[in-house]
Amino acid sequence: xxxxxxxxxxxxxxxxxxxxxxxxxxxxxxxxxxxxxxxxxxxxxxxxxxxxxxxxxxxxxxxxxxxxxxxxxxxxxxxxxxxxxxxxxxxxxxxxxxxxxxxxxxxxxxxxxxxxxxxxxxxxxxxxxxxxxxxxxxxxxxxxxxxxxxxxxxxxxxxxxxxxx
Numbered sequence: 001x002x003x004x005x006x007x008x009x010x011x012x013x014x015x016x017x018x019x020x021x022x023x024x025x026x027x028x029x030x031x032x033x034x035x036x037x038x039x040x041x042x043x044x045x046x047x048x049x050x051x052x053x054x055x056x057x058x059x060x061x062x063x064x065x066x067x068x069x070x071x072x073x074x075x076x077x078x079x080x081x082x083x084x085x086x087x088x089x090x091x092x093x094x095x096x097x098x099x100x101x102x103x104x105x106x107x108x109x110x111x112x113x114x115x116x117x118x119x120x121x122x123x124x125x126x127x128x129x130x131x132x133x134x135x136x137x138x139x140x141x142x143x144x145x146x147x148x149x150x151x152x153x154x155x156x157x158x159x160x161x162x163x164x165x
Contacts, residue, residue: 006083006147008036009104015040015067017051017115017128018088022135023065024055029139037080039070048115054128074098084142084159088135089113105156109138109163138162 008026012019019038026036047065055062073079082104090110100106114131117124141162147155 003033004148005032006030006034007080008034008084008086009070009073009082009100010036010038011040011070011085011087012038012089013041014044014115015069016044016046016048017113018111018131018135020047020051020065020067021054021128021132022086022088022109022139024060024062025058025132025136026139028058028060029136029143034143035080037073037082038065039068039073041070043067043069048128050114050124050128053125054132057129058132070098074100086159086163105152105159107156107159107163109135111135138165141165 008030010019010022010026015038019040023036023038026034030036044067046067052062052065055065073082079101081102082100083102085100085104085106087106087108088111090108111131111134114124114127117127142159145155145158150158
């Protein structure tokens with residue numbers, strides 16, 4: 001029997017930095033068992049160049065990323081059904097989200113916006129790296145969960161707890 005592939009959506013307001021980083025990290029660490037996507041409630045239309053540079057520094061693919069609306073993943077035709085939806089910024093967590101088909105497990109994994117940092121580029125690179133490492137650690141914790149052995153409520157609590165760490 002083939003192992004299930006879990007679809008995961010990372011949501012932020014602009015879909016230019018945090019959600020892009022999380023998408024790239026999970027697609028790499030998930031090794032085909034997880035398929036990550038990212039979207040924004042108010043997409044900026046561009047991927048932050050520091051986010052792309054951080055993916056490159058982590059030796060992850062940098063092609064194919066784009067800033068897009070979460071409407072692409074709501075109940076529209078061709079939208080992949082999500083198993084998990086994580087907000088990674090406080091603004092998106094407070095917004096009224098679309099109805100996600102299939103009742104995915106949801107959690108808030110808020111991380112400060114690295115794109116909001118103002119200072120020299122070398123410091124900005126460090127802030128983006130720190131953000132990526134926080135997201136990577138949370139993703140690693142999620143990947144260590146026995147997802148197929150947990151009931152829905154236990155899984156919900158586990159992924160929410162990860163966001164509080």
